[in-house]
Amino acid sequence: MPRFRLVVAYDGTDFHGWQRQEPPGLPALRTVQGVLEQAVAVAIGTRVPVMGASRTDAGVHAIGQVAAFTSDMRIPIDRLAMAINSRLPDDVRVRSAELSYPGFDPISDCVSKCYRYSMSHGDHGTDGPLLFERRHVWTTWYDLDPQRMRDAAAALVGTHDFAAFAQVNHGRESTVRTIHGCTVLAPAPGRAIVEVAGNGFLYNMVRIIAGTLVEVGRGRIDASHVRHALQTGDRTVTGPTLPPNGLRLEWVRYGPAPTEAGAE
Numbered sequence: 001m002p003r004f005r006l007v008v009a010y011d012g013t014d015f016h017g018w019q020r021q022e023p024p025g026l027p028a029l030r031t032v033q034g035v036l037e038q039a040v041a042v043a044i045g046t047r048v049p050v051m052g053a054s055r056t057d058a059g060v061h062a063i064g065q066v067a068a069f070t071s072d073m074r075i076p077i078d079r080l081a082m083a084i085n086s087r088l089p090d091d092v093r094v095r096s097a098e099l100s101y102p103g104f105d106p107i108s109d110c111v112s113k114c115y116r117y118s119m120s121h122g123d124h125g126t127d128g129p130l131l132f133e134r135r136h137v138w139t140t141w142y143d144l145d146p147q148r149m150r151d152a153a154a155a156l157v158g159t160h161d162f163a164a165f166a167q168v169n170h171g172r173e174s175t176v177r178t179i180h181g182c183t184v185l186a187p188a189p190g191r192a193i194v195e196v197a198g199n200g201f202l203y204n205m206v207r208i209i210a211g212t213l214v215e216v217g218r219g220r221i222d223a224s225h226v227r228h229a230l231q232t233g234d235r236t237v238t239g240p241t242l243p244p245n246g247l248r249l250e251w252v253r254y255g256p257a258p259t260e261a262g263a264e
Helices: 032-044 077-085 146-154 205-217 223-232
Strands: 003-010 061-070 092-100 110-121 138-140 158-161 176-185 191-198 247-254
Touching: 003 032, 003 077, 032 061, 032 077, 032 092, 061 092, 077 092, 110 205, 146 176, 146 191, 146 205, 146 223, 176 205, 191 205, 205 223, 205 247
Parallel strands: 061 247, 110 138
Antiparallel strands: 003 061, 003 092, 110 191, 110 247, 158 176, 176 191
């Protein structure tokens, strides 16, 4: 049966995260997966599970989430995104839809994904808490030094035990992850962006990395604290978990399809 791959964008502010949540005896919570599955069901005429690559938390956004479902639906592939979008609320959009290979798994087939954390820092006078960007940019009144943050970010690149950069109850057997890149950008005065790409992330890992780099940027700790955290797994030496509003899933990447790699 055909397998379809979607690239999905959403404003996570009014969602309880990506993953469907249906508490026993209570109404289902509003989640991106739940809303998307409902729209797909109406569009193709039958309800099917829609699997996402990343279970983003409540309040976290995405511009490059990847989702997939299996169906023998009859909608032409070039009209599938439009058909789904016409049934979606304004805070979710399918950016593209394509036919994938059978058995495509958005989670296990992923080779790399990237998150971006956007922040405003320092005193911006009447700009204040960025009224029209508050859902997507976290604000701190401390001035941050982007170069100090870059020096600390470099220590995170590579394969390490990231226990110090995860919530205590992260629920994973291993805390070893590979970070392909950790970049700190300064696109304008008073603005900073932390981009982290890797093969996978622990619960709240990117928000804790961003919080740690903020502590470095404001001068409370330095790059040696980051290296110490990686060596010891001590959560007490890393920074706070920043709020979800500044975080966005940028992209998810995959290797070649099995047939392209020569599989039978």
